[in-house]
Structure formats: C-alpha cells, structure tokens
Amino acid sequence: MDSSRTSHDVTVAMVADRMRTLGAHLDGEVVQRLGLGMTACTSARKVEFDFVRLAEYIRGKHRDVQEKMYEYVISRPELQTPVDTSKDDHRELCMRQLLELVRETGIRPFGYALEDPEKYFAIMEAIGSMDISLGIKMSVQYRYYFVKLGSLWGGSVINLGTKRHKDKYFDGIDSFAMTKLHHGSNVQGIKTTATFDLVNDEFIIDTPNDGGIKWWIGNAAVHGKFATVFAKLLLPTQGVEGFSNMGVQAFIVPSREMKTHRTLPGVKINDCGYKVGLNGVDNGALRFHSVRMPRENLLNRFGDVSRDGKYTSPLPTVNKRVAATLGELVGGRVGLAYSSVGVLKIAITIAMRYCLLRQQFGPPKQPEVGIPDYQSQQHKLMPILASAYAFHFATGQLVRKCSEMKISHDDELVGDVHVGSAGLKAYVTSYTAKSTSICRESCGGHGYAAVNRFGGLRNDHDIFQTFEGDNTVLLQQVCRWFSLVLFVTWMLA
Known part of the structure; x- marks a missing residue:
C-alpha cells in the first residue's frame, strides 16, 4: 500500500513538473526574460551561414568526385532519365549511363573499392541521386563487400573464390x-x-x-x-x-x-x-x-x-560454412542503409525547397504566411531533416567499422557490424519509405507531379525494405543478438 501510494505521488509530481515546463514555454514574460523567441522561417532577414563549409563537412573529402559526376550528367542531357520512359528504353539507357560514366569520367569502381571504400560509397550516392535504377545496376555490377573489392556477382567471385577466379573473371x-x-x-x-x-x-x-x-x-x-x-x-x-x-x-x-x-x-x-x-x-x-x-x-x-x-x-560443419559464406555478403546491408539515406536526403531537400517558396493564407491585408511557419508543416518535415543528418553520420560510421572489420577480422567487430547493419538497414529503409510519402504530402498537389520525383523515389526505394533480408527478419536477428548478450551478461553477473 505504502509503495503504491509513493509511486502515485511521484507520478503526480512528474506530471505537475511537466505542466509547469509547458506553461513556461507559453508564457511571454518567461520567454522574453530568457532571451528566447520565434523567427519566421521565411522572413526577409539575411541568414549568415557558410554553406560551403557545411557541404565540405557533410560530404567529406570526396565531394569533388561527386561534383564531377553531377557536372558530367548535366552536360549530357541525353543521359538523363526521362519521366515517361518505357521499361525497355530505361534498361538500355541505364546500361549506356553505366558504360559512359565509367569510360568518360575515369571512374573505376573496383579500384576505388580497393583503395578507398568511402570514395566508392560517395560515388554510389551520387549515381543513385541521378537514377536509383542506375545505382542498383552499378551496385549489382560493382558493389563493395569489404574484403578487397567486389559486388553481388563480383563480390561473390572475389570474396568466396581464390586467385584463379579473380584472374579469370575480373573483367566479366x-x-x-x-x-x-x-x-x-x-x-x-x-x-x-x-x-x-x-x-x-x-x-x-x-x-x-x-x-x-x-x-x-x-x-x-x-x-x-x-x-x-x-x-x-x-x-x-x-x-x-x-x-x-x-x-x-x-x-x-x-x-x-x-x-x-x-x-x-x-x-x-x-x-x-x-x-x-x-x-x-x-x-x-x-x-x-x-x-x-x-x-x-x-x-x-x-x-x-x-x-x-x-x-x-x-x-x-555445414552451418559454419554457410555462415562464413553469407557473412562475406554482409556489406550489402551496409550499402543499402547508406543508399537509403541518400534517397531520404533527396526527398527532404525537394520538400524543404518547395516549402520555403510556398505561401498560404495569412492575416487580412498582409502578406501570406510561408508554409514552413505552420506547426503542422514543421511537425512533418523537421524530424525528417534531423533524422537525415543523424542517419548520414550513423551509416558513415558503419561503413568505416565494416572496413576495419575486414582488415582486423576481430570477432567483436564482426558481431557489431552484423547487428549494426541488420538494425540500421531495417530501421533506415522503413523510415525512408514512410518519410518519402510524408515529403510528397507536404508539397500538396505539386508533389504528385512525376517531374518532382517523389513517386519515382518512393517506388524505386520500396524494395530496399526487402533487399538483403526482409526488414522484419532483420529486426528479429537484432532482438535475438541482444537477447543473447543480456543472457550472457546475466550469467556472468
């Protein structure tokens, strides 16, 4: 009885404290005393911000190779994917895009995968932003699986084969x-x-x-x-x-x-x-x-x-051989998590740019209010924008950890990468799938136009939730891993 009453008192106190905090947010005097205030997102005041430094920090040392690819595709309109292309034409265009990007820009995915895996992923992000089909086609061809170099086919040859296979099949x-x-x-x-x-x-x-x-x-x-x-x-x-x-x-x-x-x-x-x-x-x-x-x-x-x-x-044993074979393909999950963040970045960028230009309603005889200043729009888009930054750094860390694992073969790192890639791939791809639709909705009717890409992004990305392991199964693997860790910790306590 006493314990229950104490718990009830604590709950009441916590609720009361929370209400006081919320009340303070609404109290104009408190806000003024603390020097806080709201500024319209679409105000005319000049915002001092070093966009170049932020771009360099976010995109890292491989920003130049991404810019090189963007500039090349912009200069070649015939390589840009039309909105209304047919299946057969799209396939042939993707093959042409792949061949010409590799030939004309000097990009060598296998070489970069061997020397600098982070550069390889920067290239994949840039390619996927142009056309996700092109990114997947190149991924099937060249995807890096963190042993030395590889792909779905190439990675299996390099990672599961020996020198005779590398020598014979490297170019095919x-x-x-x-x-x-x-x-x-x-x-x-x-x-x-x-x-x-x-x-x-x-x-x-x-x-x-x-x-x-x-x-x-x-x-x-x-x-x-x-x-x-x-x-x-x-x-x-x-x-x-x-x-x-x-x-x-x-x-x-x-x-x-x-x-x-x-x-x-x-x-x-x-x-x-x-x-x-x-x-x-x-x-x-x-x-x-x-x-x-x-x-x-x-x-x-x-x-x-x-x-x-x-x-x-x-x-x-057979089980150990299968586990080792599939373990060499874990990089696919890392790549999908990283690529999914790229899709999220595109969607939120399109939505935010539209919202910053769009105005809707307002006080009589005054300019209309920019839609980013509506709380409903902020609740939709700001969490997605923040998550895009968080996922960017999380998947970047996973890439670095996976590279380190393949060099050191450390058992603890193997476990970390396995559970990290399974969890991040499942969570990020599910989040991106939902967020792409939210970004489309935030742009109203204009978001439904195919030229604004939301439909294509959403449809092309949808399979990411199934690629390299169904998300439900992957989350079950994560839960199983944590259950084992907790059990071992309890046994050793």
Whole structure:
C-alpha cells in the first residue's frame, strides 16, 4: 500500500513538473526574460551561414568526385532519365549511363573499392541521386563487400573464390543468383543442385522444379553473361551408390556466349517484367538443366573438391560454412542503409525547397504566411531533416567499422557490424519509405507531379525494405543478438 501510494505521488509530481515546463514555454514574460523567441522561417532577414563549409563537412573529402559526376550528367542531357520512359528504353539507357560514366569520367569502381571504400560509397550516392535504377545496376555490377573489392556477382567471385577466379573473371562481372521463386531467406533450403561428375571432372547444375528457379537476378534478363549460383553440393559417396550433401556452395555459371550473347545450352532465361520500381534494372529468372562446368568454377575459399571427389574445408560443419559464406555478403546491408539515406536526403531537400517558396493564407491585408511557419508543416518535415543528418553520420560510421572489420577480422567487430547493419538497414529503409510519402504530402498537389520525383523515389526505394533480408527478419536477428548478450551478461553477473 505504502509503495503504491509513493509511486502515485511521484507520478503526480512528474506530471505537475511537466505542466509547469509547458506553461513556461507559453508564457511571454518567461520567454522574453530568457532571451528566447520565434523567427519566421521565411522572413526577409539575411541568414549568415557558410554553406560551403557545411557541404565540405557533410560530404567529406570526396565531394569533388561527386561534383564531377553531377557536372558530367548535366552536360549530357541525353543521359538523363526521362519521366515517361518505357521499361525497355530505361534498361538500355541505364546500361549506356553505366558504360559512359565509367569510360568518360575515369571512374573505376573496383579500384576505388580497393583503395578507398568511402570514395566508392560517395560515388554510389551520387549515381543513385541521378537514377536509383542506375545505382542498383552499378551496385549489382560493382558493389563493395569489404574484403578487397567486389559486388553481388563480383563480390561473390572475389570474396568466396581464390586467385584463379579473380584472374579469370575480373573483367566479366554481371549477375548473382541466390533468391528462388518459392523463398529467398532460407539459404540452406536451396533446391538447385551441383552434382560432381567424377569421370569428367565437372559439376552438373540442375534446377529440380519450378520452386527452385533463381528469381529477381539483377542484369540477368538482358545484359548478363555470368552468374554466381548458390547450390547444394552433391558428391559421390565413396564405396557405395548415392551422393552426400556437403551443403550450399557458390559456383560460377556462364549464362550466355561472350560474342553472340546467345543463351547457352541448358540455361533458360526469363524476364521478370515490369516492377513497382527500378525498371531500369533487367531482373531475370534462371533455370538450369544439366549445365556442365569445370571443377575450377567452384568458388572454393570455404570449401573445395579434389580431382578424386574428396571435399576439404577449413570450417568443420555445414552451418559454419554457410555462415562464413553469407557473412562475406554482409556489406550489402551496409550499402543499402547508406543508399537509403541518400534517397531520404533527396526527398527532404525537394520538400524543404518547395516549402520555403510556398505561401498560404495569412492575416487580412498582409502578406501570406510561408508554409514552413505552420506547426503542422514543421511537425512533418523537421524530424525528417534531423533524422537525415543523424542517419548520414550513423551509416558513415558503419561503413568505416565494416572496413576495419575486414582488415582486423576481430570477432567483436564482426558481431557489431552484423547487428549494426541488420538494425540500421531495417530501421533506415522503413523510415525512408514512410518519410518519402510524408515529403510528397507536404508539397500538396505539386508533389504528385512525376517531374518532382517523389513517386519515382518512393517506388524505386520500396524494395530496399526487402533487399538483403526482409526488414522484419532483420529486426528479429537484432532482438535475438541482444537477447543473447543480456543472457550472457546475466550469467556472468
């Protein structure tokens, strides 16, 4: 009874204190005594502010390379994506944009990823601000996965392969195949098989049913010539008939001829068609029927097969091998979190610029009031603006930590990056998806015009909540990690 009464008294005191504080905010005398006051956002007074220094601080030492890319695209109107472009035209334009940006500006994504990963991400942010489809297409081609250099396809070759793969495939990077028609998160449940033919020293890749078709494979529908295919490795059982399942491995599988671009025998490619957004990316579906490839096409960093069909690995169990393989791809979540912040910056910039110019209503016979001075507009936009700054610094720190992790291989950093990338990717992408709609609404009817980009930004970004792990699943991983930490802390207390 006494305890309950004490708790009640404390609650009443806290509420009373809060009410006094709020009352003081409304008391003109208190505000004047403290030297506080409100200034209209759209007032005519001159604001002294060093915008150049802020830009240099926010965009860092790689501001120059971003400006170089912006200037190049502005000078080439034919490379700018039209609002009403068709799917097929958008795909071809994206390919042309990618090739010309790399050729004409001297940008070398692999080189920057090797020498300066932060510069690579600055380039990706600039490209994504022009056209998110272009950013994703380049990402599939070149995305940095923090070992040395890599991408969805390139990163898997570099990170999961060895020197022979780097030497052979460095210049032929095109696509990556893990997600299946039936599901994408359960990697160990992959249906595609890679059976070792001991007589011919080859692997045979097969898709057993429709549910095992590789789906949403970037660059596969039109432009890709290779894919990194994840499949169950089946080896002949020594001394008896049958095969042993050695778990999921990654294989380099050619899909088209290099010169003629014809689909190779045994490979069936379908176009995924129109999507909600990102229609400049040619997503495709891959199915394999008895596709043969040399034993050397196995990406063998975490497991290898000898000529006589024996399997070796530095890791003792299937689970550890799968964990190590997927761990090398964690940089994708880092990249998506970073890119999502870029989308948020664009949306809030467009909304704020519009609001600072727009006026609505006001006292009789006086100028109309700028809409940023309405509290309803401030409640919409100011938290988004503040969050954009916060997310900018948070994802920048995550990039630096991930780079450090790949150099040091420190177990504590590995855990930090895993949970940090999962949590930030899930939270930032969900926040950006909602905020883009709020920015559109804050611009009224003008925000609905396609030329003002909100619709395109919202649609292109929407898949970020599913890329590299569904947000719900990622947040569950974060909760699981914190639960384990709390449990261990309690056990050691």
